[in-house]
Amino acid sequence: MKINQALDLSAERVGDGPVPGQDRGVRARERLLQEATRLFAEKGFARASTREICQAAGQNVASIHYYFGDKAGLYRAVLSQPIELIQQELGQFDDPALTLHEALRRLLGAFLCPPAAGEPVDPTMRLYLREMVEPSGAFRDVVAELVTPLHERVVALLARHVGVTQPDDALHQLAFALSAMAHDYGMSRPFMDALAPGLLHGEGAVERVLDRLVAYATALIECERQARARAGVAHNG
Numbered sequence: 001m002k003i004n005q006a007l008d009l010s011a012e013r014v015g016d017g018p019v020p021g022q023d024r025g026v027r028a029r030e031r032l033l034q035e036a037t038r039l040f041a042e043k044g045f046a047r048a049s050t051r052e053i054c055q056a057a058g059q060n061v062a063s064i065h066y067y068f069g070d071k072a073g074l075y076r077a078v079l080s081q082p083i084e085l086i087q088q089e090l091g092q093f094d095d096p097a098l099t100l101h102e103a104l105r106r107l108l109g110a111f112l113c114p115p116a117a118g119e120p121v122d123p124t125m126r127l128y129l130r131e132m133v134e135p136s137g138a139f140r141d142v143v144a145e146l147v148t149p150l151h152e153r154v155v156a157l158l159a160r161h162v163g164v165t166q167p168d169d170a171l172h173q174l175a176f177a178l179s180a181m182a183h184d185y186g187m188s189r190p191f192m193d194a195l196a197p198g199l200l201h202g203e204g205a206v207e208r209v210l211d212r213l214v215a216y217a218t219a220l221i222e223c224e225r226q227a228r229a230r231a232g233v234a235h236n237g
Contacts, residue, residue, distance in 0.1 A: 029067045031057040037078050041123035045075055045136065072138060079131070079142045082124050086110050087150065094157040100221065103157060104178075104214045111182035112210055125186055151175060162225045174224055178217050185209065 035056040039048040050071050054061050068074040092098075093106035131139040154175045155167045162171065185192070185200070192199060200206060 025067075028057070028059055028063060032059060032063060032067060032074065033078060033081060036074050037127060038123045040075060040078055041126040041130065044130065045071075045138075050074075075136075076138045076142060078127070079139055080146060082128075083142065083146045083150075087146070090150075094153050096160070100161050100218060101214060104217045105210065107154065107157075108178070108182045108213045108217060109210055111179060112185055112206065112213065122186065129187070154178070158221060158224075161221055162228060164228065170224065174220060177220060181213055181216060 032053065036048070036053045039053055039056065042048070050064050051061055053074070054063055057063075064071065064074050068077055089110040090106060093103050093110070095103075098106070151172075152167075155171050158171050158174055159165070159167050164171070189200070198205075200209065
């Protein structure tokens with residue numbers, strides 16, 4: 001997935017030979033995040049010990065305190081990092097200068113990151129699925145800090161293109177529908193490979209899927225706009 005690729009590239013930029021202290025610290029922190037993500041996803045927060053995380057990352061037992069404060073701080077960082085990486089890819093997707101098509105392509109493209117066929121389920125996805133079933137306090141904090149502002153930007157974008165000034169529940173529902181379309185390609189990849197084996201294979205396959213998702217999203221937004229127009233006519237009539 002894009003998130004794992006970003007983490008891998010971050011480690012590769014540091015290299016394997018002698019590195020300055022700052023770069024060595026960057027690599028140590030990234031290794032802790034990678035191994036903590038894997039172990040938290042496999043065992044949950046309570047059962048994954050700081051000792052085994054440090055051992056897997058090749059770091060001493062004091063490193064978690066140095067980089068994250070404590071185990072809870074490490075867990076919050078694990079939950080936050082994928083969202084922060086997606087935010088970097090999103091950029092200014094809601095810039096008013098962009099067309100709706102351009103905005104949707106940036107938005108959905110940042111979330112559309114299916115794993116390659118045959119790859120194991122991404123540990124980040126496993127961890128988030130666990131949190132969705134039994135959300136922790138840390139997860140709620142991350143949602144409030146990082147996800148809520150992003151969701152509000154999406155809703156504001158939709159409001160602008162639908163032609164309303166005050167977001168309402170229908171626009172929140174529309175925002176959920178758009179994000180779910182893209183999220184499903186990461187969360188349901190094994191089912192998709194079984195049901196439609198050729199969909200995400202071959203050169204340009206993901207781009208073709210993204211093209212369709214943007215078209216579907218555009219149609220949903222137009223449907224909402226027309227529904228509001230009809231309701232306005234009925235009200236005024």
